Amino acid sequence: MFSSLNVDKLAKDLDLVEEGKKRGALNQPSKTAKPYDDVEYTIIERVEEEKKTSQQSVESSLQLFAGRLASLDFEDQFGLINLANSSSVSDFKAEVAIGEAALRDLKHDLDVRENEYSWFRKKHNLIRAPRLPEGGAHILRVALLVFLFLVETGANGSFLAKGNEQGFFGGIIEAAAFSMVNIGVALLAAIYCARLVTHQNFIVKTIGAASILLYGAIALAVNLALAHYREVSGTLVDGAGTQVVANMIANPAGLTDIKSWLLFMVGLLFSIIAFIDGWFVFDPYPGYAGVEKRRKSAREGYNDGQAERIEGLQDVRDEHNEKVKEIIKGLGLRQREHRAIVEHRGKLLSLFAEHQNQLERACNQLLSKYREANIQARTTPPPKYFANPYHLEKVKPKVTADGEWGDKELSASIRDAQAKLNEQVRLIGQECENGILAYQQIDRAVKIDG
Numbered sequence: 001m002f003s004s005l006n007v008d009k010l011a012k013d014l015d016l017v018e019e020g021k022k023r024g025a026l027n028q029p030s031k032t033a034k035p036y037d038d039v040e041y042t043i044i045e046r047v048e049e050e051k052k053t054s055q056q057s058v059e060s061s062l063q064l065f066a067g068r069l070a071s072l073d074f075e076d077q078f079g080l081i082n083l084a085n086s087s088s089v090s091d092f093k094a095e096v097a098i099g100e101a102a103l104r105d106l107k108h109d110l111d112v113r114e115n116e117y118s119w120f121r122k123k124h125n126l127i128r129a130p131r132l133p134e135g136g137a138h139i140l141r142v143a144l145l146v147f148l149f150l151v152e153t154g155a156n157g158s159f160l161a162k163g164n165e166q167g168f169f170g171g172i173i174e175a176a177a178f179s180m181v182n183i184g185v186a187l188l189a190a191i192y193c194a195r196l197v198t199h200q201n202f203i204v205k206t207i208g209a210a211s212i213l214l215y216g217a218i219a220l221a222v223n224l225a226l227a228h229y230r231e232v233s234g235t236l237v238d239g240a241g242t243q244v245v246a247n248m249i250a251n252p253a254g255l256t257d258i259k260s261w262l263l264f265m266v267g268l269l270f271s272i273i274a275f276i277d278g279w280f281v282f283d284p285y286p287g288y289a290g291v292e293k294r295r296k297s298a299r300e301g302y303n304d305g306q307a308e309r310i311e312g313l314q315d316v317r318d319e320h321n322e323k324v325k326e327i328i329k330g331l332g333l334r335q336r337e338h339r340a341i342v343e344h345r346g347k348l349l350s351l352f353a354e355h356q357n358q359l360e361r362a363c364n365q366l367l368s369k370y371r372e373a374n375i376q377a378r379t380t381p382p383p384k385y386f387a388n389p390y391h392l393e394k395v396k397p398k399v400t401a402d403g404e405w406g407d408k409e410l411s412a413s414i415r416d417a418q419a420k421l422n423e424q425v426r427l428i429g430q431e432c433e434n435g436i437l438a439y440q441q442i443d444r445a446v447k448i449d450g
Helices: 007-014 016-025 038-072 074-123 135-160 167-198 202-233 240-250 258-279 288-377 407-444
Strands: none
Touching: 007 016, 007 038, 007 288, 016 038, 016 288, 038 288, 074 288, 074 407, 135 167, 135 258, 167 202, 167 258, 202 258, 288 407
């Protein structure tokens, strides 16, 4: 950091040998002279100037070191750690309490639905589990209904295309309308009416049975009308609908074409299949699937809420532990930086002290070159002070250590802070386990009376 003073170069620049010879030939300085003469003062001033420049550099570096040490701010770090330790456990307990209250509300809703489910089963004397419209079987049933609609529409369209002014396209439109009515009536009857026959109440059961008979009559009428419409549309361009109504009233079974009978049987078969498929879309007992849906939804809501709250506690715990790791890591980094700064500062001061010694030696070497040349050229004895070496006034830069941490003191404080943080991690982990246990114990809470 400090460059050595080049004695030979400086001696040459000051022309010390020639100056010594010149002044020695004049017997200057005199035998009784006091130190120092002009040439010697010039040497000393150059050395002092070099010392002063180095001293300024050292003091500037010391200010930088002091700033870097101050920026580490261990007091603030330890204060933040104490603050975090004092609030983290209480904050975690508050989080547990909030989650527990929310889960109790969800558990209350679940208990209400469980009681409703038990009451419904008991009231209607149900033993079997409810059947819900979900899963692959439900998708297959829906797909079957779509398939029936498309097949019946396509088949009827080919039959009804005969006599239609728009040809096959017109037949498809009419067939789609008939299929919608045929399959739609079967579905509505199966889903909303026929299921009433399973009810415990005799009147409701009677309504269900009557609705099945009504569905059968409507299915026969719709498919007979479709068959009659095929025959009439093949011979009449206008008024086919009126003729179909008249034929249905006069002779419903008066179909003369085997294809018309085939159309009737296919349509009736598709209607029956749609009726059976619709029967299995929902649970046969009215209201049973709805009760189970509400119970299942409440159960899923509670389970999801519990899992979310437990995961939230674990996230808070992990986040806290991660912060603790970062704090401990940061303290270690700050301590290493503190140690490096102090060591660098000590090295700087040591180098400056050695630099001053080198300047003193260089100064004496320069003085010796001048004095030796002076003595050789003299005819009188030299002054006595020529025999005395020059002593450079050493400077010891002042290091401001007020409030500065010592290495042992800092290490002890950091160990204490780490111990507190580790204890905090243990407490948070314990509180997390207690919170999860509290959430799980809500499952074993006594259910409310129905």
